[in-house]
Amino acid sequence: MAAVSAPAVTALAPANPWALVPPLGNLDAYISAVNRLPLLTPEEEQDYARRLKEHNDLDAAGRLVMSHLRLVVSISRQYLGYxxxxxDLIQEGNVGLMKAVKRFDPDQGVRLVSYAMHWIKAEIHEYILKNWRMVKVATTKAQRKLFFNLRSMKQGFKAEALDADAHRESLSEHEIDLVAEQLNVKREEVIEMETRLAGGDVLLDPSPSDDGEQAYGPIAYLSDKAHEPTAMIESRQRDVLATDGIAQALAGLDERSRHIVQERWLKVNDDGSGGMTLHELAAVYGVSAERIRQIEVAAMKKMKKSLAEYA
Known part of the structure; x- marks a missing residue:
């Protein structure tokens, strides 16, 4: 029996045209395969586009997409510097290509390649802005324009600069004016975007280093435990116990016990010293210092129980 040869990659004949392209897991094989897929003639492109528009022919849509996969690969190479x-860039670009095919109108008189470039770049741009940094660096239209043009313009300035200025990283005042004029943005926006691009991401809470040493990040000095909810509640409870709670606990003592506790723990003289000593209180009440200590201990236990009930 004669061996059956594998179908040629250049043919667009199979019922499932997507079987011609390997998965993106093997990038080299994928790029090689899509580069061997033939381009459609203008007549074929018009025919497939009309079949998709008028009859929602998904097979026609697949052939339009496949014939332009090499365009996505080519555009993705322009963004490798990020x-x-x-x-991932190709995958996002393919999403943009499929959106372009879905919206393509064959009656507009333009080729799909010209129409699809905008959608492919738009999806790749959005992916880069979301994933290039942890913190988004461009949100407005002017910032996006600067993000995707400032780097190449700076390289152009370096190529034109004298050897003495070749090592300079930041833009000069004249170069800032040129960028602002060419991109039709404000000088302040150019300066701000250059600062954003020059900065890097910093982990708030870095993991320990390989040698086991503790790594300290901004979280170590940015955190404010005083405003942590649990700490605030505990602080408020302490304040209440220190005022209303203690007042209520003292009110539950007899006059002698209350006076002893106040003199021993709650009184502060002008010179910063405390109240009366055990011996001084013993002289006032005509008992021994040990007896004053016993009254104090009993009063403190009673107050502790009262504070626990109050809390």
């Missing part, structure tokens, strides 16, 4: 995996 440090994100090319496979």
């Amino acid at each position: 440090g994100l995996p090319q496979g």
Whole structure:
């Protein structure tokens, strides 16, 4: 029996055209496969686009998408400098391509490649802005324009600069004016975006280093435990016990016990010293210092029980 040869990658004949393209897990194989897929002629593109628009033909949509996968790969290479995996960039670009195919109108008189570029770049831009940094660096239209143009413009300025200025990282005042004029944004916006791009992410709570040493981040000095909810509740409870609670506990003592506790623990003289000693109180009441101590201990136990009930 003659061996059956595998279908050629360049054919767009199978019932399931997606079977021609390997998964993105093997990036080299994926790129090689999509680059071998043939491009559609203008007539074929018009035919598939009309079949999709008029009859919702998903097979036609698949063929339009597949014939432009190489375009997504090509565009994704322009964004490799942001440090994100090319496979992820391609995946997001493919989403933009599918959106373009869905919205493409064959009666507009333009090729799908020209229409799809906007949608592919828009999806890749959004992915980069969401994942390039932990903190989003660009939200307004002007910031987005600066984010995707400032780096290349700075490289152009460096190439034109004299050797003495080649090592300079920041923009000069003249270069800031040029960027603002060319991109039609404010000088302040150029300065702010340059500062954002120059900065890096800092972990609030870094993990310990490989040698076991504790790593300290901003969380160590940014946290304010005084305003932590549990701490605030405990502090408020202490304040209430120190005022109303103690007043109520003292009211439950007899006059002698209350006087002894007040003199021993609650009285502060002008010089910062405390109240009367055991011997001084013993002389006042005509008993021994040991007896004063016993009365004090009993009073403190009674107050402790009263405070616990109050709390």
